[in-house]
Amino acid sequence: MSEHHRVLVVLLFIGLAVYRLVGCLQPEQLPRAQAVRRGLWFALTIAAFALGDFWMFVVLAVPLVLWGRGREQNVPALFLALLFLVPPAQFDIPGMGLVNFFFSLSWPRLLALILLLPMVPRLIRQPPRSEGTLPRLADRLFLGYLFVQVLLLGREASLTSALRSVFYLFVDVALPYFVFSRAFDTLPKLRDAVAALVVSGLLLAAVGVFEASRHWLLYAALTQAWGSADQLVYLGRSGVLRAMGSTGHAIALGYVLAICLLLYLPMHARLRGRWQPWAVLILFAAGLFSPLSRGPWLGAVAGLLLYLGLGERPVRNLLSFGVASLFVFAVLSLLPFGRFVLELVPFIGTVETGNIEYRQLLMRNAAGLIWRHPVLGSTDYVERLAAMGMVQGQGIVDIVNSYVEVTLRSGLAGLVPFAGLMATALFSALRARRLSLGAAQREAADLGRSLAAAQLAVIVTIGSVSSILVIPWMYWCLAGMLVGYARVVHAREREPRSTAGELGFA
Template sequence: MPEHLRALIVILFLASVVFLLARRPACDLIPLRDFKRRRNLWFLLTLLAFFSHSFWLYLGAGAVILYIAGRREHNPMALFYLLLFLIPPASLQVPGFGLVNFLVELNHIRLLSVCVLLPAALALRRQGDTLRFGRTWPDRLLAAGLLLMSVLYLRETTLTDTLRQTFYLYIDVLLPYYVASRGLRQISDFKDTLLAFVLASFLLALIGVAEYVRHWLLYSALVDAMGVPWSMSGYLGRGGSLRASVTTGQAIVLGYVMSVAIGLFLFVQGYVRRPWQRLMGALLLAAGLFAPLSRGPWIGAMVIVVVFVALGKGALRRLALLAAAGMLALPLLTAVPGGDKLLDLLPYIGNVDKDNITYRERLMDNAWIVIQRNPLFGSFDFRNTPEMQSMIQGEGIIDIVNTYINVALRVGLVGLGLFLAFFASVLLGMRKAMRSFADKDDERRQLGRALLATLAGILVIIFTVSSITFIPVVYWTIAGLGVGYSQMVRRLHDSQVSELAGSGLQTG
């Protein structure tokens, strides 16, 4: 039996376990019919991917299935999240039929964007109560950043390729952000969407643990079976163990997704009735965070938890307890079997792969020298500079393992400023919205608390990794959810003011 079909058997078994155990707690938040429909769709598309033996067949049949499913879906963002990590986002070029070299590159993420998010965006634009794009500061800053990138593409490539890259910016950035920021109106919509991301992450977590234990990347053979060349399906180890990656292509991306899921789980778990189910979910995500053995996401997850606690009731007392628990955990690890191995993996404490930390420090020093030569708008050939050439690793690549540095090198400090200002405006908007609720236990405040903490953790993690595979689509959509949250609170406030004004007129 081919390796990818043997892997499919394992994947289907593990997914069945997750969906079986998640059914009851999921139905504490959403209707059972929604859970069943999306679960069945996940299995159908997974079977299609593994039995198609052709990426083109998967795209064609998948587009039809998603179009039909999308017509029955009331929350496209939830469907998008549940299916987002279904298969690796390897890309193939659509032929240009003699007119150009190729039209566009397609992958699983873009398939979902076109078949799920694009119809949703068109429907939202037709609704009269949808906030027009450009009315919020995050909209304007994002539009300015995308426009700058589109213009700067002209200096490094042809007009045809510039148009192609601009299309990618729309389909990969603007479209997911727009649907996330406009498509969710009620608290129930956010519950549904965040649950979908957490469920998809449960699947990744259990499969990732299996990869770590069995030393077998279960989706690696699928990419080859579908005839897609992809350089990110290789095996990576750390400390003598395999680093799990599942469908994300890189272990650090899996850790990043797990960290985000932990942040969203902090909100979702409040609606699960049974304590043991909440505990199982938390332990599964923690195991999924450990399996990639990626230290940046570990730090990001800590930031998420600390920010979440700091924004809640009794913050000082709980932060003190959290710090004490952390301090006690370190010496306890030395007495626990396997604890020394875990300590050795910790950044700045252990000795495993210390060269990675040194590489990141050198990257910042060398990149700053390059940035200073073209500070405003960066340069397209920054990789050819002596400083960057000195960063070539054994694989023959220059790994820009820092999203902020990558932005500054490509589009300069102006582009980096717009990038940072966008996220700062989203965070400030959420913080302002949260302050409108005096009751710290209000579910809408809890939602803002989880989203703000999650976005803060994301901004820390992307300091340690470039925007590869699933990383950008996750941070653009989480930012979009933050904008949607702020707008939901604003609408609530406006309706309350209108009701008070109406009651005042009646009394008068």
């Protein structure tokens, strides 16, 4: 039996265990939604690993996803449920003699074309709804970011390369933000999408725990069978394997799980069950630890502090968190494994401090390049950074900061709308949460609270990682969800008082 077939057996057991556990999340989802998504996850996973060929998988996956789309009440939620099914490896579609290749296809890109693109005409035709100032500002900042990126396509070496970049910009950036900011007409649908993402993240957490404990990257066998150039590379830290699941990199796995953990917190308080809600929470915590990625840990802590600060007793919540943290640090310092964990904590431990120093050096060197081309950036920033000695052990210049990457590529003209959109999405959710509290819609307010916490985690984490693999897919979808949440709340607030009860969840 080949390795990718053995991996399939392991993944099926993990999937069965996780879906048995997440049965407690069904009240958070639309009726019968989990059954459709569960069936698709198993069918597509079997197809990917049993076939062992990317293009054969695509041929089988397209009708399966279309079948699921026809039975799905909430298509964006289905997109999130399947987003991490397989690694985001890219394969070029041959140009058949006309061009070198048409474009690169990956699993997230294929999902966007099948599920999100058909929604665009309907969303464009739908009548405008009442919305607040901040959602409108977020849309304008997003359009500003797109305009700058399109303007910079004039730098491309050829017309075909420019057209290809336009296609990527539309599918990878415009589609997820546009659809997720407009597709939710009710809060139950938005809550269902959040629950779908949480279930998807829980599958990743279980895979991450297995990989770290067994020193075995499960999805590496799949990319190897596919013959992908984007192979999953075994990475270690202090002698422990850094898990990555199907996200393609350890820091990407930590980033996704930090978001999912924060989105799960209000569900944990509502779910009924003696042990299942706590088992989900523990599995998320263990999964977040498994990639040993410190940037997502900082993001998760920042999001958790905001979540606690927005609670009913913020001062008590934050003090309790501080005391609990001191107690945990004290206990860890007394245990052998605990000392290993403390050595990994950024700014406290001493493990691989060179990574932190590299990021600091990147900021200093990038600042000089940015001020040489402050408005629209430059095209040779990678070569200039390499000349400054920024080449890492893998032989590449790793720009491990998404804000720096955007600024180097598109200057302040790109950074201002990009960072402004991330911040505006956060504030729009906070504003909508206050409106929900004013309308005595506690569950709607808790949804906004968790969305805002997850967005803060994104804002913090992408300051320590480049926008690679699934990372941009997540922050465009999440920003759209925050803006969509604000739109729904504002629209409901402007309806007659007799319909105000629709703000609550079923």
